[in-house]
Amino acid sequence: MTGLPVYRWRLAxxxxxxxxxxxxxxxxxxxxxxxxxxxxPRRRGRPPLTAHLYRLDLAxxxxxxxxxxxxxVHAALTARRTCPDCRAVRExxxxxxxxxxxxxxxxxxxx
Numbered sequence: 001m002t003g004l005p006v007y008r009w010r011l012a013x014x015x016x017x018x019x020x021x022x023x024x025x026x027x028x029x030x031x032x033x034x035x036x037x038x039x040x041p042r043r044r045g046r047p048p049l050t051a052h053l054y055r056l057d058l059a060x061x062x063x064x065x066x067x068x069x070x071x072x073v074h075a076a077l078t079a080r081r082t083c084p085d086c087r088a089v090r091e092x093x094x095x096x097x098x099x100x101x102x103x104x105x106x107x108x109x110x111x
Contacts, residue, residue: 007053009040016053023062030060 007013016036022028034052041048065073080093083101090101098105 004034004052005036007036007038009038012036012038012053015056017056017059018051018053020051022054022056022059025059026062027056027059028062029054030058032058 007016017025017027018038019029032054035055036053038051038053039048040050078089081090082088083090083094083104085100085104088101088103092102094101102108
């Protein structure tokens with residue numbers, strides 16, 4: 001256990017939010033540790049889903065996307081679509097399980 005208070009689904013107090021809720025509000029945790037945990041029950045003997053809760057008053061605005069960050073994201077996505085064998089940039093991300101594009105793997109004829 002983490003030693004944090006645990007709240008059931010939809011019973012968390014006001015002023016706490018998950019990362020997704022913070023992001024939807026244009027905020028981020030800002031380096032602060034979670035203050036509680038949220039548990040959502042599941043059926044059929046599965047363990048509950050958990051999410052960390054952060055204080056809204058300590059959250060800070062998300063950093064704006066600068067031109068350099070946009071370039072870095074574009075370069076990373078292009079790298080995921082570039083086949084290491086034929087060096088072609090595909091319209092899809094190269095599957096990690098195969099390691100090459102579908103054409104090089106022989107899944108489809110060359111287009």
